[in-house]
Amino acid sequence: MVAAVFHSPLETPAAPAPAVTPAAAAMVAVASPAPVTAPPQAPARDLRGLWLAVLPPVLGFALLLLIWQAIASTADSGIPSPAQTWAQAVQVFAEPFYRNGPNDQGVGWNVLSSLQRVAVGFGLAALVGIPAGFAIGRSVFLSRMFNPLISLLRPVSPLAWLPIGLLVFKGANPAAIWTIFICSIWPMVINTAVGVQRVPQDYLNVARVLDLSEWKVFTTILLPAVLPYLLTGVRLAVGTAWLVIVAAEMLTGGVGIGFWVWDEWNNLNVASIIIAIFVIGIVGLLLELALVKLASLFTYEEVRS
């Protein structure tokens, strides 16, 4: 579901590309008089392509604003209008890194502390999950041993683990990190294990015929073959972690974008909550984009017989 929500906007960055073509073509036409006679339909068609690329997303956002405005203008909704929210956003982002004591900090600090928690929890999950995934993928015994446990624990909402974290770690911050850890570990274990199990037998036969050392097999065959799967796991894990951190921080307090939402709710500052929703969405989108880009660098054409 996360992917479905995040993927559709991904198409838009590609769209403005054709915009360069008509402009560049026009400049060439101006520079040299000869190609002026080129058929005039070509730029027109490019313009139409541009329209089709830009218009739908713009209309989508316009529709959102329209509905938002309509709801805001009903008398007792309490939702601020887009214009009011914008004004508030300008104010909030004018000084994103101020500190007035532990409970009143700029939105920049809040986002950074949330990202930091995600990074720590996620990093620990990667440290444990990726080697565990390799072990489970390589050994039938371990796979049979841990698969029932993973199947049992994976569907549990990460927030259900929060009280356990609070109990064990006796602190809000470690408990939030623990929650991120527990929700990011499953996609990484499962995807790594599946990747290892799907390494084509041909590659392993090559390794056996060449009689490569275990280390060489790991670095030249297993790791590159598993990397695309592993990165998919990482992407899913980061997506989930970013979803969960907001909820976890609402419960634990401190500094963080989730806590900020809750704090602004207590102040009845709804405009800030809407700003926070956009900030969370944009940060999530950027994380996703970065990991998709990373994954595309490590995906190779598979061998087909």
Add this chain to the structure above:
Amino acid sequence: MNTSDCQYIRIQGVEQTFRTPKGQFPALRQIDLTVRKGDFVTLIGHSGCGKSTLLNLIAGLTTPSAGVLLCAGKEIAGPGPERAMVFQNHSLLPWLTCFDNVYLGVERVFGSAENKAQLRARTGQALELVGLAHAAGKRPGEISGGMKQRVGIARALAMEPKVLLMDEPFGALDALTRARLQDELLEIVAKTRATVVMVTHDVDEAVLLADRIVMMTNGPAATIGEVLHVDLPRPRSRVALADDPQYQHYRKAVIDFLYTRQAHVEKAA
């Protein structure tokens, strides 16, 4: 030629049985075969007759249920670089360049005795031998199927194996590319004097390349039906052989075996 060269590969009483969910499946029985050093042997038979099973046994990728396989007087206990394998689907690692794919094997075999420059020179020579020096820096995804198969052959040859095992190496290629690679292989083998065991299902390929054609009966429990000595002078030219009566005679013998005596009976399902 002494006895150990005359019996370079010895296969004695080999049987192979696979355990399947439906019970034991006997793939091979009573395989007895000797291959002389420098011989080019092709294994031919209908699909499912255990040709590849036999080749995997010689490679050491699998161990026989019964019987012994010897190479140069030593029992084949596992795979090793002295018996290089060219796989049917080339099996190049897609994340390595052609050069690095070949280098991987070279490094394993000669890495302890030679320095980096020598290893790189060997790799370059092997790619040159198959006419792919220009594609050294490319990844397998960027070259054609025929070129990939040539890289696979270069990888095997670069290790200077005692035995070259080929599992239908040209099976996935179009007829014209296949003919060109067969000619190249003939030249390479003449140059390197390697012992070759090749699995094929192509009668012309078998006769053109081989010194001996090992014809296998239908599975299950396949065995060697007949061994045909191909006494055609080398170098061989496919054009000259096309209307050579001797060639036609060998060809006829193989076709007769495959389609008259071992006519493939579809098993009732």
